[in-house]
Amino acid sequence: GAVVSQHPSRVICKSGTSVKIECRSLDFQATTMFWYRQFPKQSLMLMATSNEGSKATYEQGVEKDKFLINHASLTLSTLTVTSAHPEDSSFYICSAPRPGSNQPQHFGDGTRLSIL
Amino acid sequence: AQSVTQLDSQVPVFEEAPVELRCNYSSSVSVYLFWYVQYPNQGLQLLLKYLSGSTLVKSINGFEAEFNKSQTSFHLRKPSVHISDTAEYFCAVSVSGNTGKLIFGQGTTLQVKP
Numbered sequence A: 001g002a003v004v005s006q007h008p009s010r011v012i013c014k015s016g017t018s019v020k021i022e023c024r025s026l027d028f029q030a031t032t033m034f035w036y037r038q039f040p041k042q043s044l045m046l047m048a049t050s051n052e053g054s055k056a057t058y059e060q061g062v063e064k065d066k067f068l069i070n071h072a073s074l075t076l077s078t079l080t081v082t083s084a085h086p087e088d089s090s091f092y093i094c095s096a097p098r099p100g101s102n103q104p105q106h107f108g109d110g111t112r113l114s115i116l
Numbered sequence B: 001a002q003s004v005t006q007l008d009s010q011v012p013v014f015e016e017a018p019v020e021l022r023c024n025y026s027s028s029v030s031v032y033l034f035w036y037v038q039y040p041n042q043g044l045q046l047l048l049k050y051l052s053g054s055t056l057v058k059s060i061n062g063f064e065a066e067f068n069k070s071q072t073s074f075h076l077r078k079p080s081v082h083i084s085d086t087a088e089y090f091c092a093v094s095v096s097g098n099t100g101k102l103i104f105g106q107g108t109t110l111q112v113k114p
Helices: none
Strands: A005-007 A010-013 A021-027 A030-037 A044-051 A067-073 A076-081 A090-097 A105-107 A111-115 B003-005 B010-014 B019-021 B024-026 B029-037 B044-050 B055-056 B064-068 B073-080 B087-095 B110-113
Touching: A005 A090, A010 A021, A021 A030, A021 A090, A021 A111, A030 A067, A030 A076, A044 A067, A044 A076, A076 A090, A105 B044, B003 B087, B010 B019, B019 B110, B024 B073, B029 B064, B029 B073, B044 B055, B044 B064, B044 B073, B073 B087
Parallel strands: A010 A111, B010 B110
Antiparallel strands: A005 A021, A021 A076, A030 A044, A030 A090, A067 A076, A090 A105, A090 A111, B003 B024, B019 B073, B029 B044, B029 B087, B055 B064, B064 B073, B087 B110
């Protein structure tokens, strides 16, 4: 079964709305989680690394004020798309590795965000 | 920096035929290599991985990939595909010792036809 849960699976909202996406590790603690963005028919682009108890690390070109990341507990990271616009429409996916060395990433099922 | 190239954006194949999905990478340091599969509107599922040791790695559903350091490749193969194998396949790399930050290839759509 799933080890990383992502919610909601789909969001449709008006331009200017802020949208929060949750990523939970279900049976392990994750001090680090990752947020990706995937455009249609394209690959996943890493947006940021979410660090429990500290600030997220953003990849070059990603607006940290636009994509707010909070990692308040060892099992939950949230991505908030602030004042969303149509160009923010995309598929957002989170991932988390199990504790221990060389553990592969487990991915959530993704969130389809559509901004009208 | 690392990069990954998947040369084939789409691979159509008939059911029960063999298939190879190509993946080449570029890195100045040692890397870990992964293949992930994505079904429509879903997240990614790990198919197989190479961290160290035997260069040929296999999955439980018949896929295998071979790490070739000299050719910087990690091609995915299956001797006989099924309709259910139709999906998007992503090759990814991370720096050795750190499975966190993954760099993905562009993806290959495997279309299995009856």
